[in-house]
Amino acid sequence: MSNWVRAHTNIALIKYWGKENENVIIPMNNSLSLTLDAFYTETNVTFNENLTTDELYLDNQIQDFDSLLKVKTVLDLVRKKAGIKTKARVDSFNYVPTAAGLASSASGLAALAGSASLAAGLNLSQKELSTLARRGSGSACRSIYGGFAEWQKGHSHETSFAVPVDEANWDIGMLFIIVNDKQKDVSSRDGMSRTVKTSPFYQGWLDSLGQDLSAMKEAIAKQDSHKVGEIAERNALKMHATTLGATPPFTYWSPESMRAMDAVRKLRKQGYSAHFTMDAGPNVKIICKQSELEEIKAHLLNDFTESQLISAKPGPGLQKIEK
Ligand SMILES: O=C(O)C[C@@](O)(CF)CCOP(=O)(O)OP(=O)(O)O
Numbered sequence: 001m002s003n004w005v006r007a008h009t010n011i012a013l014i015k016y017w018g019k020e021n022e023n024v025i026i027p028m029n030n031s032l033s034l035t036l037d038a039f040y041t042e043t044n045v046t047f048n049e050n051l052t053t054d055e056l057y058l059d060n061q062i063q064d065f066d067s068l069l070k071v072k073t074v075l076d077l078v079r080k081k082a083g084i085k086t087k088a089r090v091d092s093f094n095y096v097p098t099a100a101g102l103a104s105s106a107s108g109l110a111a112l113a114g115s116a117s118l119a120a121g122l123n124l125s126q127k128e129l130s131t132l133a134r135r136g137s138g139s140a141c142r143s144i145y146g147g148f149a150e151w152q153k154g155h156s157h158e159t160s161f162a163v164p165v166d167e168a169n170w171d172i173g174m175l176f177i178i179v180n181d182k183q184k185d186v187s188s189r190d191g192m193s194r195t196v197k198t199s200p201f202y203q204g205w206l207d208s209l210g211q212d213l214s215a216m217k218e219a220i221a222k223q224d225s226h227k228v229g230e231i232a233e234r235n236a237l238k239m240h241a242t243t244l245g246a247t248p249p250f251t252y253w254s255p256e257s258m259r260a261m262d263a264v265r266k267l268r269k270q271g272y273s274a275h276f277t278m279d280a281g282p283n284v285k286i287i288c289k290q291s292e293l294e295e296i297k298a299h300l301l302n303d304f305t306e307s308q309l310i311s312a313k314p315g316p317g318l319q320k321i322e323k
Contacts, residue, residue, distance in 0.1 A: 002044060003118040004323040007110035008315040009039035009102065010142045011174060011285055013232035013277060014213050015239045016151060017205070018196040024157045025138045028196070029209045032150045032216055033142045034168060037315030038176075041104055042323065043092040043111035045075075045119040051087035058092050070105070074112050074136040082120035090116075102176070102283065109136030110143035114318045129318065130161040139188075146316035148220055150213075165220060168314035172225040173290035175297060176310040177263070179256040179282040186250050188280035191243060199245040205238050229275030229287035236277040252280055260284035263303050272296055 016031035056063040056071050075088050090112060094104045113133035117124045124132065126144050134141035134151075141161055142149040147168035154160030186194070195202055212235045219227035243250050257278065264286055267274040274288045274296055288296055293311050300309055 001046065001119070002323065003046065003115045004042060004044045004321045005111050005114035005118065005318060006040050006042045006321050007107045007114060007140075007143045007318045008035050008037065008146070009096065009104065009107045010035040010139065010149065011277065012139065012142075012279070013148075013228065013287070014209065014216050014235050015279075016138050016192075017239045017242065018192045018202065019138070020153070022193065024160075025134055026155065026157075026160050027138060027151065027153045028206060030150055030153050030213055031139075031142070032148060032165065032213060033139070034148055034172070034174070035143055035146050035315045035317065036174060036312040038310060038312035039096045039102060039104065039107065040315070041092055041094050041096075041107040041111045042321065043090060043108070043115045044323070045088050045090050045112065045115040047084065047086040047088045047119055049086055051089060054087050054090070056090045056092065059094060060091075070109060070136045071112060074109060074132060075116055077132055077135055078113075078116040078120045078122065081117075082122055084120060088116065088119065102178075102281075105137040106139040106143050109133050109140035110318055112136060113140070113144075114320070118320070126317075127161050127163075131158060134160060134162075144318050147314050150217075164317075165217065170223040170225075171289045171291050172223075172228065172314065173288055173293045174312045175286040175288060175293055175300070176312065177260040177284040177286065177300065177304055178308045178310060179254060179260060179284065180308075185252055185281050191250065191252075191280055194250070195242045195246045198247040199242045201242045201245040205242045208238060209235075225287070225289050226273040226275075229273060232277045232287055233275035240278060252278060252282060254282040257282045257284055259303070263300060267296055267299060270299070272299075 010033035012033040014032040018028040110133045130141040130144040145164040148165040149162045151162045
């Protein structure tokens with residue numbers, strides 16, 4: 001029985017950066033993202049009476065216990081809903097350029113939620129799938145939907161899930177500048193926890209989010225990709241500022257990240273609608289018009305290699321596939 005599903009990566013334009021409840025992953029604030037076509041995960045789950053423990057194969061390589069923790073959280077919730085105790089085998093393939101160093105937990109955990117619930121014979125709604133994926137990794141709850149999605153924070157497991165905002169069938173795209181850095185980043189989970197607990201800038205970040213979110217939804221409704229980018233860049237800079245005030249302080253920015261951010265500012269001076277966002281890593285993601293993407297890429301080839309530049313368009317939500 002094949003339960004193959006595909007889920008795509010999403011990039012937050014209004015960031016999730018801090019949990020109100022770490023146990024069931026309730027965020028401090030609503031966030032909003034764009035699901036992309038370029039990066040996705042395909043996953044198949046089978047429950048098997050002969051297994052004594054859950055197994056995760058990632059790109060055909062069996063994974064160790066630690067990488068299984070988020071997977072087990074989702075599988076345990078599915079088993080509880082289905083009233084079964086059977087262990088499962090999870091086969092997952094990440095279609096994310098290996099050099100990218102891009103976090104695939106969002107697409108991975110969303111695909112897991114979809115396939116595991118199918119394999120257990122559950123017929124979950126998109127809202128229930130989003131709630132389930134959230135327990136694997138917060139941002140995964142937004143990958144259930146294509147285009148723009150908003151994660152409504154809620155106040156409990158059942159009330160914290162994403163909703164679709166707009167299908168993004170208009171002139172917006174993203175261009176990734178992949179900055180290959182050796183430094184070990186602080187994981188998003190650890191980074192946001194440390195920031196919430198110790199950064200004096202955290203409250204200022206939180207206080208500014210309501211305005212960012214309503215301005216972002218207005219810009220999306222007007223299909224104004226320049227405004228979307230402007231708000232997203234300001235929001236990302238504020239998020240990253242909080243890490244500098246943490247104890248101990250940290251930053252995801254590398255010298256190469258700064259060079260990429262400068263290149264984006266230069267593009268704006270040349271008249272392009274280009275803004276950037278960044279997550280828990282050194283890569284820089286440009287938000288631009290799809291119609292200007294190739295021209296922007298050509299300009300960036302003066303400063304970066306072809307393999308460092310990956311273009312992406314808005315992508316679909318969770319899909320069942322034949323494999
Ligand atoms: O995606 C965003 O809104 C912003 C971030 O990417 C910025 F880094 C955080 C994603 O955090 P995630 O990996 O979902 O954390 P988990 O719930 O602890 O697993």
